[in-house]
Amino acid sequence: MRPLVLDGCAVVTMDPAHTEHATGHVVVDGGRISHVGAGRYADDTEHVTVVDASGCLATPGLVNTHHHLYQWATRGLAVDNTLFEWLTALYPVWRHIDEDIVRAAATGALGWLARTGCTTSMDHHYVFPAGSGDLLAAEVHAARAVGLRFMPTRGSMDLGESDGGLPPDDVVEDLDTILASTAEAIDTYHDGSDDSMLRVGVSPCSPFSVTGELLKEAAVLARAKGVRLHTHLAETADEEDFCRQRFGCAPIEYVDSLGWLGPDVWLAHGIHFDDAAVARLGDTATAIAHCPSSNARLGAGICRTRDLRDAGVPVGLGVDGAASNEAASLLEEVRHALLFARATGGPTALTVRDALEMATIGGARALGWDDRIGSLEPGKLADIALWRLDTLPHADIVDPVSALVLGAPAPLELLLVQGRPVVERDRLVNLDEAAVAAEVGAASTRLLTNAGVIS
Ligand SMILES: [Zn+2]
Numbered sequence: 001m002r003p004l005v006l007d008g009c010a011v012v013t014m015d016p017a018h019t020e021h022a023t024g025h026v027v028v029d030g031g032r033i034s035h036v037g038a039g040r041y042a043d044d045t046e047h048v049t050v051v052d053a054s055g056c057l058a059t060p061g062l063v064n065t066h067h068h069l070y071q072w073a074t075r076g077l078a079v080d081n082t083l084f085e086w087l088t089a090l091y092p093v094w095r096h097i098d099e100d101i102v103r104a105a106a107t108g109a110l111g112w113l114a115r116t117g118c119t120t121s122m123d124h125h126y127v128f129p130a131g132s133g134d135l136l137a138a139e140v141h142a143a144r145a146v147g148l149r150f151m152p153t154r155g156s157m158d159l160g161e162s163d164g165g166l167p168p169d170d171v172v173e174d175l176d177t178i179l180a181s182t183a184e185a186i187d188t189y190h191d192g193s194d195d196s197m198l199r200v201g202v203s204p205c206s207p208f209s210v211t212g213e214l215l216k217e218a219a220v221l222a223r224a225k226g227v228r229l230h231t232h233l234a235e236t237a238d239e240e241d242f243c244r245q246r247f248g249c250a251p252i253e254y255v256d257s258l259g260w261l262g263p264d265v266w267l268a269h270g271i272h273f274d275d276a277a278v279a280r281l282g283d284t285a286t287a288i289a290h291c292p293s294s295n296a297r298l299g300a301g302i303c304r305t306r307d308l309r310d311a312g313v314p315v316g317l318g319v320d321g322a323a324s325n326e327a328a329s330l331l332e333e334v335r336h337a338l339l340f341a342r343a344t345g346g347p348t349a350l351t352v353r354d355a356l357e358m359a360t361i362g363g364a365r366a367l368g369w370d371d372r373i374g375s376l377e378p379g380k381l382a383d384i385a386l387w388r389l390d391t392l393p394h395a396d397i398v399d400p401v402s403a404l405v406l407g408a409p410a411p412l413e414l415l416l417v418q419g420r421p422v423v424e425r426d427r428l429v430n431l432d433e434a435a436v437a438a439e440v441g442a443a444s445t446r447l448l449t450n451a452g453v454i455s
Contacts, residue, residue, distance in 0.1 A: 009053035055390030061119025061383035063363030065289035066318025099133030104443035106142035126155025153201035282311030294320030316363030
């Protein structure tokens with residue numbers, strides 16, 4: 001493939017010096033970024049493809065640090081409930097998922113993420129009903145079909161209702177099965193190479209759905225395999241009550257005692273932390289996946305992003321599962337992260353650039369992938385979002401970052417993953433979006449019918 005030049009656009013690199021160009025160019029060669037510069041491209045034009053990107057802003061592709069892709073098939077349920085009420089309503093539906101439903105839901109979820117500027121997404125899958133097929137294979141298939149870089153994590157639950165947990169007994173697995181399946185998922189799919197499109201992580205679900213033994217053993221396994229660890233933590237006040245009653249301490253003290261803080265761990269939500277917990281996260285370089293829309297949808301609270309960042313905690317953004325964030329737009333999370341931080345912390349709590357940083361290099365740090373993605377720098381993988389900012393919603397806004405973060409959702413002119421186009425002019429390149437919508441609609445109908453939600 002000939003080198004590609006995005007020419008004449010504003011460029012926000014998110015490199016360590018926070019380099020920006022009001023007018024610049026980005027050169028992509030062999031799936032990697034080979035050059036980023038100021039002004040128009042003035043080199044050899046004979047052997048390259050030059051794209052006129054004037055009127056646009058090039059940013060690193062957005063990185064999604066928390067999701068449950070299968071939930072795309074169960075959107076719009078339990079819409080006025082707390083987290084624990086919402087989970088209790090949805091577990092009986094989720095027990096009916098299978099490979100085909102997960103494939104359709106994951107394709108829809110990842111396709112929509114791509115349309116909102118995301119080039120890398122993780123997934124946290126923790127519902128494995130008996131006989132449901134190879135669910136991890138289904139989501140890997142979906143990521144390849146859409147064209148996104150992917151970090152599926154093998155989740156798990158082993159603390160059923162009869163043992164004092166929240167999930168019903170028939171959606172939990174036993175410890176040995178979980179550890180064997182997790183090891184197998186890593187051995188089958190994890191690619192640790194420089195140009196990797198897929199890395200695997202390990203992700204027991206939450207303190208109220210897994211045993212301490214599973215948390216401990218999962219950490220040992222992940223560290224032996226050299227992959228990252230993820231779980232939900234400190235999402236709601238109910239979780240705090242659960243941990244204090246059952247373990248006699250706060251959620252963070254509980255996971256700390258099980259070896260679950262460190263630079264190889266990222267935690268979803270991280271809302272209910274006191275100052276000591278924030279400091280401990282900073283000291284251990286444990287990262288947070290901030291999911292503002294889901295947190296607001298469930299009335300869970302607002303993450304202390306400013307305090308966490310000040311303490312040196314890597315903070316990324318996530319859409320969370322679409323059953324608690326029906327919009328599931330990663331670009332929208334950037335705006336919400338900014339607005340929610342300011343609603344509680346005042347107008348200087350986060351800058352527009354802080355918010356975009358969390359969605360790009362911040363997310364890459366949370367996933368431990370910042371050596372390869374998250375910024376526009378020579379040598380890094382060519383994951384690039386090109387936003388159109390010269391139409392009615394944005395044309396008069398001088399600063400392109402303010403336009404992108406504060407303005408209406410910007411048209412996505414081009415989305416490159418490893419230099420390959422995944423979205424062009426708001427259309428998926430590799431899939432027919434209408435067909436994806438029809439498939440996920442049919443999968444959702446089948447799931448809700450089997451679960452008795454609709455007849
Ligand atoms: Zn979640």
